[in-house]
Amino acid sequence: MTRDPSASTAAHSMRSFDQSLPMALLSAREAMMRAFRPMLGRHDLTEQQWRVLRALTTTTDGLEVGELAENTLLLGPSLSRIVANLVDRGVLTRTSREHDQRRALVALTPKGRSVVAAVGPASEAIYDQIETHIGSGRLAEVLPLLSDLAGFDADLASTHVGELDASH
């Protein structure tokens, strides 16, 4: 544990890794996913594939690709590959709309609905375990805070990163 000042100059002004909000969020989310992944793996589903299936249970007509991207927090390129994969596996259908051929509607097949019926309860059971762990009170406390964080808009803040207050 040497103390070379020249090497640690920048480090001194930096927050410790542990207290970094991005790292704390990452760490918490990884703990959540470690809980879900084994169960999803037994159904040959990745976390993202399950997000897509789950989002589609809210409608019978299906969702457009754009809506699906928004609901699942997946970017276009990822979603394109995932949908193609799940269509190949017979779990989803993909049909382009008639009044606007640019858009495509994605929906569950009967097989897809049966997958959801099989995975859904197991997913909820794990979620219940998590809620029990932190307590529903603390859960109700943390969700609004996370929602607030999600609303942080970098554009507003990053317009003058240099001096921190070149407000023009």
Next chain:
Amino acid sequence: MTRDPSASTAAHSMRSFDQSLPMALLSAREAMMRAFRPMLGRHDLTEQQWRVLRALTTTTDGLEVGELAENTLLLGPSLSRIVANLVDRGVLTRTSREHDQRRALVALTPKGRSVVAAVGPASEAIYDQIETHIGSGRLAEVLPLLSDLAGFDADLASTHVGELDASH
């Protein structure tokens, strides 16, 4: 918005997507990274590469690959590729230890330290913007909650999931 009961049976018992803790964590973290990525991109660094560089500022001797993985929350395979990449770029050195040839020590080069000196302040400035956005009070409130979530151990919880767990 049809209401086919057979299709939405499973959905009824599922939490809404928005209230899902994993999704909330993902959403919050994405907002954070949207703030950092453009700045890191200007220095030709990904978020993960920056995590590695930053972790190495805490020592002059460097860290073993395993320690680095733990500090940065990166898995072995990712870290192997990232270190190889950064060694090629002259930012890191990688030397195997003498008393145990399996282990390798990773350290910043002078060039690496100058990169950290350039990026560190900008990174801190963005973090300050975020802290201002939520307020340091709410930040101090959320960090312990996240830390608690990170401590969730799936193994303990899944030992008694009920009839979903065929533990015999």
Next chain:
DNA sequence: AGCAGATGCTTCACATGTTAGATAGTCTAG
């Protein structure tokens, strides 16, 4: 010494994240 098993790290294979650009369909000004 010598061998079975543990350990640290890497490589492989496949899925996703991220950015930039391509593609095709639609809309609007003129």
Next chain:
DNA sequence: CTAGACTATCTAACATGTGAAGCATCTGCT
């Protein structure tokens, strides 16, 4: 009606996430 702008989605290229397997190397035990 039509050229150019706009939109929704996809493809390409590269980096990372993830689980499983491979490879040295080390350690404990006999």
